[in-house]
Amino acid sequence: MENLTTKSKVTHYILIIVGTFLMAASINLVYEPLEMVTGGITGLAIVIKKVSSMWIEDGIPIWLSNILLNVPLFIAAILVRGKTFLKNTFFATISLSVALYLIPTVDIVYQDYLLASVFGGVIGGAGIGMVFIVHASTGGTDLLAMLIHKYKPYYTVPQILTVVDGVIVLAGVISFGLTKALYAIIAVYIAAKISDSIMEGLKFAKMAYIISDNYNEIAQHIMAELDRGVTGVSATGMYSNQDKKMLFCVVSKKEIVELTEIVAKVDPKAFIIVSDAREVMGEGFREYRQ
Incomplete structure (x- = not known):
């Protein structure tokens, strides 16, 4: 029984690591190079990097903003979900920040916004789904979505996340224009569908x-x-x-x-x-x- 428990924990951490690296890949290889704000703390971090580049060379790194902006949400997680939930979320948040630091920022879709919205949505949604499977969160708006889900269980976490991230995408219009925001909405929708399918597919x-x-x-x-x-x-x-x-x-x-x-x-x-x-x-x- 102890071996099974240990094996289960290792599997959970592997899923979190793989999931966060997929999420980081979608951000650094797709969204950031094309300035697509798909919501979440990382979406805000893209905006912060753009704005802060006026005073700081290359702007504030996304991985650093990801850590700093999650502090108040971690406090809420302690009060609402408990220390066990926070432990997994803390690990996932650090894993995502490390992945954002390690993966270089490269435009792999060559300014093709349609390809970016589809490809980024698929790999990002797959990463989110893998993290949610083990009842963890990478912090940010997905942590907020999981906290809301506790009180609104008839909505799935990806559905709540779509609404919250949609608001942030609209805010991205101010910084990067309407066209990029519209493609970002496509990416958010695809990511929600993929993550929802991963979560529910295991239960069907x-x-x-x-x-x-x-x-x-x-x-x-x-x-x-x-x-x-x-x-x-x-x-x-x-x-x-x-x-x-x-x-x-x-x-x-x-x-x-x-x-x-x-x-x-x-x-x-x-x-x-x-x-x-x-x-x-x-x-x-x-x-x-x-």
Whole structure:
């Protein structure tokens, strides 16, 4: 058990490091060279670097602004989310700052703003999603989004982040013009979709409702071959007015094909309804933790 816990912690830190380096890559290789403010503390840092370059050569580095601007949000995190959450967030914030320091600022899209908004949104969103998976944050507006999510759980963190970053993108219009801001909005939207997909993709499962006269045989095959539980639900066919037994089963996305094959083999005339389950907790799936 101790080895599993240690392995889990190592995996969490690896995800945070990889995720923050992807985020830093999108900033230093795409957004900053094209002056695209995509929101967040790093977006504000791009503006600060531009403005401060009037008095300081090359302006205040983004990595330094990222650390300094996160101080008040860290204080809020201690009060609202506790020290455990802060530990992961502190590590992620430092990791992002280190990545911003190490990765050089180079224009890899050669002033192609459409390519920048798509490519930057994809790699940046992937990085955000990897960090959020382990319930961490890189500070800044994503930390603010996670704090808001605690009180508004019916909105996903990426959805909240989209709204907050959208406001900052509008502020970027003043500094860099409307055209760049419009492309930045595309990048923010793509990043939110990618991060949302990464977070929810790990939780998705499939629900199957099976109506067949051979329900007992089908249930036995599912339990034996897929090692999944099956629930029998009493139902009545309104057309025939006959009592029937409907089977209810939850499986992973990979197992749904095998499940339908099992049903078709036992009863080719069986009626099957398959739908998505956004999150499943319990035996055989993700454990519930208070």
